[in-house]
Structure formats: structure tokens, C-alpha cells
Amino acid sequence: MEFGTTHGEMGNLEWMFEPASSASAMVLCHPHPLYGGSMLDGVLEVASRAATALEISTIRFNFRGVGASAGTHDKGTGEVSDLAAIVKEFAPRFEQLILGGYSFGGRVVLAYASQSVQVNDLVLIAPPTQDALPDLTSRVDVIVGDNDSISSTGVLSEWTQANPNRTLYVIDDADHFLVANAPDISDVLQRILSS
Numbered sequence: 001m002e003f004g005t006t007h008g009e010m011g012n013l014e015w016m017f018e019p020a021s022s023a024s025a026m027v028l029c030h031p032h033p034l035y036g037g038s039m040l041d042g043v044l045e046v047a048s049r050a051a052t053a054l055e056i057s058t059i060r061f062n063f064r065g066v067g068a069s070a071g072t073h074d075k076g077t078g079e080v081s082d083l084a085a086i087v088k089e090f091a092p093r094f095e096q097l098i099l100g101g102y103s104f105g106g107r108v109v110l111a112y113a114s115q116s117v118q119v120n121d122l123v124l125i126a127p128p129t130q131d132a133l134p135d136l137t138s139r140v141d142v143i144v145g146d147n148d149s150i151s152s153t154g155v156l157s158e159w160t161q162a163n164p165n166r167t168l169y170v171i172d173d174a175d176h177f178l179v180a181n182a183p184d185i186s187d188v189l190q191r192i193l194s195s
Contacts, residue, residue, distance in 0.1 A: 001016060001017070001018050002016070002017040002018075002019065003015070003016050003017075004017065005068075006061070006085050006086055006089040007085065008064065008069075008070070008071070008081065008082050008085040009078070009081050009082075009085070010064045010070050010071030010072075010078065010082075011069075011070025011071060012068070012069065012070050013061050013062065013063075013064070013069045013070070013082055013085060013086065014039075014061065014062050014067055014068040014069050015039070015059055015060065015061035015062075015086065016039060016059075016060050016061070017057065017058070017059050017090075018048060018052055018057060018058045018059075019057045020051075020052050020054075020055040020056055020057045020058075021055045022054075022055040022056055022057070023094055023095035023096065024056045024057070024094060024095065024096040024097075024098065025056060025057035025058065025059060025090060025093070025094040025096070025097055025098070026047070026048075026051045026056055026057070026058050026059070026097075026098040026099075026100050026123070026193075027058075027059045027060075027061075027083070027086055027087065027090065027097060027098070027099050027100065028044045028047055028048060028058060028059065028060045028100045028101070028102075028105070029061075029063075029079075029083060029099075029100065029101035029102070029104075029105030029106070029108050029109055030044055030060070030062070030063065030066070030101075030102065030104070030105050031043075031102050031103040031104050031105055032103060032104035033063055033065060033066045033073045033104075034073060037063075037066070037103070037104060037105070038062055038066050038067055039060035039061055039062050039066075039067070040060075041102065041179075042179035042182070043102045043125060043178050043179050043182075043185065044060055044102060044105075046179070046182045046185050046186050046189070047100060047102070047123075047125070047185070047189055048060065049186065050185075050186045050189035050190050050193065051189070051193055053190065054190060054193050054194055056098070056193055057094070059086060059090050061082070061086050063079045063082050063108075064078055064079065064082055069082075076104065076107055076108055076111065079108045080108055080111045080112045080115065082108075083099075083108055083109065083112045084112060084116075087099075087112075087118075087120075091118075096121070097120055098120060098121045098122070098123060098193070099112070099113065099120045099121070099122050099123070100122070100123040100124070100125070101123075101124060101125065101127070102125040102126060102178075103125070103126050103127070103128065103150070103151075103176065104128070106124040106125060106126065106127030106128070107127055107128050107131070109122055109124060109127075110122070110124065110127060110133065110134055110136075111134075113134070113136055113138055114134035114136060119137060119138050120138060121138060121139045121140075121141075122136070122138050122139070122140045122141070123140075123141050123143075123189070123192060123193075124140065124141070124142045124143070125142075125143045125144075125178065125185070126143065126144050126145065126148055126150065126151040126176050126178060127142065127144075127151055127156075128150050128151060129150075129151050129152040129155040129156060130150075133155070133156075133159045135162075135163075136163075137163075137165065138165065139165045139166075140160070140163075140165060140166045140167070141166075141167050141169065141192045142156050142159075142160055142166065142167070142168045142169065143169045143171065143178075143185065143188050143189070144156055144168070144169075144170055144171070145170070145171045145173075145174025145175050145176065145178060145181065146170050146171065146172055146173065146174060147173065147174060147175045148174070148175055148176045149175065149176065150176045151176060153168075153170055156168055167192075169188045169192075171184045171185065171188070172184075
């Protein structure tokens, strides 16, 4: 594991990088900062382990105002710039950069992907569905619990069915706080990342 910082628009963003042997890496974006979200989140830990088991490197980082990252929370707007800074730092090192996010992190990934000219594969874990979901051409895999009150399975089902590049995976007996369903999340992620 390596630790370091990348310069973002508000100052340094701290990250942790777990290298693996393939030419692919996955950036993982954490849940809402105002509710305790950070790069040390348990679901991101599960995702990181699933990726590195397949020799995919992982990059986790703290959005502005979290941990040692400079700045203050920006309601998801400035956080898109934070993700852009991390992508700029790490993309040159890999042939493929997969963008992943859990909850608020998934929302940031969607916003970034809708503004970016670069097409990345996306893995969204319980992305909030209160706002309209963008029409993307990327491959998108979505994981959600069947009892999630923040990420509507109905909305996500409709959105994924609108494009053959999108796939929805529903975890039975799971709500928005998916760390309790770690084995299921890990299994689904390994299926996604190995396909």
C-alpha cells in the first residue's frame, strides 16, 4: 500500500494506492463526507479487495475537507474536480481506469462521466436516485440492495434497461448500508471486474 497526495483545486487530496500486476486500475469514491464517508469506508475496502484479488490496482482518496484533504465539502460539485485531479494523476500509469463509487461517491462518478470526453467503465454501488441519471455511453454496472430507500431499484432498473451497456445487480435483503452484505458485494464485483 502506498500513501500520497495529489494537488487539487483546493489544495492537496490524500490518497491510498494498492498496486497490482495488471494494466487496469480502479478509482474508488467514498460516501457522503457529512455522514462520516471517507476513503476508509468498509464498502470501499470490500471493493478494493475484490479488485486486487483480480490483480486490478485500486486508488482510494478523500474528497475535499475529509481527513487530510484540503478544502471544505462542496455538495458534490467541487468533488467532481477532486475526482478529475485523481484521474489526471493516475490515468497515465494504466491502460484502463475503471471509476467506482459508493452512494455519494457514485453520484460524483456519474457527474464526472457526464462531463468527461474520456470514456471509462463505471461501477456504481447504491448511487442516489433523487436526481436524474445522465445518459452515458460508457459501460456501467450498478449494484443496489433490494431494500434501499436512497437508491431506488425501480429507477435504476429503468435506467439500466435503457442502454445495453448498463447492467443492474440487486442484492437480496440489503439496504443502503451494504457493508453488512460484504460477501455478496465481493462476489458481484468479482463477476463484473472479470467480465
